[in-house]
Amino acid sequence: MRRVTLETLPDYARLLLAEAEGAALRYKAIRKVHLPGLELTAHLDTGALADAMTHAYVPAPEDKQASAACRIFVSHPGIGDVAAPATFVGPYTHHGFANRLAEAGLRGSYFHDLDFWQIYDPKRRVGAQVMTVADSFPPxxxxxxxxxxxxWEYAARGMRLAHAGTLGLSGKGILLAGAGGAGKSGTVVAGLLHGLDSVGDDYVLVDTADKVTARPLFATLKQDPRGFERLGLGHRLDPARPLNWQGKHQFHLADVAARRTPASLDIIALMVPHISGNEASSIxxxxxxxxxxxxxxxxxxxxxxxxxxxxxFFSELTRLLPCYRLSLGTRPEEIAETISAFLARSRA
Amino acid sequence: MRQSDVYAIASKDIVFESFDGEAVVLDLATGKYFGFTDTGSCLWEALSSGVSPEDLVGAATRSGQVSAADLDAFVARLLEFGLLAPAAGQAAQPLSQSLVAQLANAAEPAQVDIHDDLADLILVDPIHEVEEPQGWPAVKQAS
Structure with missing residues (x-):
């Protein structure tokens, strides 16, 4: 078993990239997805990850501007000459790990439990995800x-994946931010069920270059069983489907949205939801x-x-937007109406 | 604490931004966030740029003058949080007129709050879903 320390990390990261890329012809599946300004091609094995790549993204419309091509090799020792991933030894802090790789012009992360490595070379736009076996990835x-x-790719361009929900109307939208349990995801689903648009929950691509925009990347939505019931999702989705690793129902934007996911939303406000216990919502x-x-x-x-x-980035974003506390009422349709009225008023 | 001491930002991992006169500081190494009140933000800005605490005692704010006791307590918190460190041998910097003016408009007591609920996740598992840990991350510090 190879062992990697902070000192040997850059060399090992380059080795992972070389091994994974060197087996390029040995992968059983290729998945391509067009994302904002990016043609993502993943070389991987058949199985759960390849299936997920088919359904988990919101493909972007063709860009007028040329897209960059990015290649990710999802490898394990069953592919070509790829060796078993090493174990990182020694004190680990994410910051120290990331800094060491950044000094070498690389990006990366490591998940100890599974010896799960992700290494990216932003200059060449080539990445390697290396696992012990084909399905040994975090849940x-x-x-x-x-x-x-x-x-890493979008950060290199000055954009950001924000951990935020979104809701919009006629091209204008809000970002919903906050810790788990604040009602962010439930608000997104409530809005979608009652006529609003969304470009995603959990992770959306935010750009502040000319104006603040949010664009979709992932189609995944989640609700815990209580929220699932409160929002009446059992009438639309199969409640008997297996829950995800968090014990949540997992589904897609298209399962609940009235319209096709917009290519982007012009973000006009940042809202921080919280469950107020009051009947009516307020902003x-x-x-x-x-x-x-x-x-x-x-x-x-x-x-x-x-x-x-x-x-x-998030500091700049916060300064560019008016910020509001969204006190959530008890009825999903009333929450959606409150946000809809806010967006309509802002559009006027 | 000797108020004639001069301090500096404790490390290059301490970064901060200001929002309408209120500072947010992030310790990149630990993942801890710190939110400052308006008076606290002014004092942080002054202390971290080398202004001696001695020169801040008696500064006027909308809620009264900055007392030596309050300033001592505030500096102690910043030292405890690892945001400031003594800058031995460095000359004290003058308190700028713009900071004097900002202090004069500040209304809240000098306070700093710590937000460290995500700190362990930053240290241990950068790609973890933080909403419901469900047993992750498993802290492993390999020997």
């Missing part, structure tokens, strides 16, 4: 496949500092590397 991976690579201005603390930590924590650039 959250199929819900947003290869999201770490997308994070109140909130300090930007508090909105930033609601938005940034989970978005930064869930994305490996790029910590400081993420902090700067």
């Amino acid at each position: 959250w991976e199929p819900g947003a496949p290869l999201r770490a690579f997308l994070h 109140m201005s909130m300090p930007r500092k508090d909105a930033m603390i609601a938005l940034a930590p989970s978005g930064i924590a869930q994305m490996p590397g790029e910590r400081e650039s993420g902090f700067r």
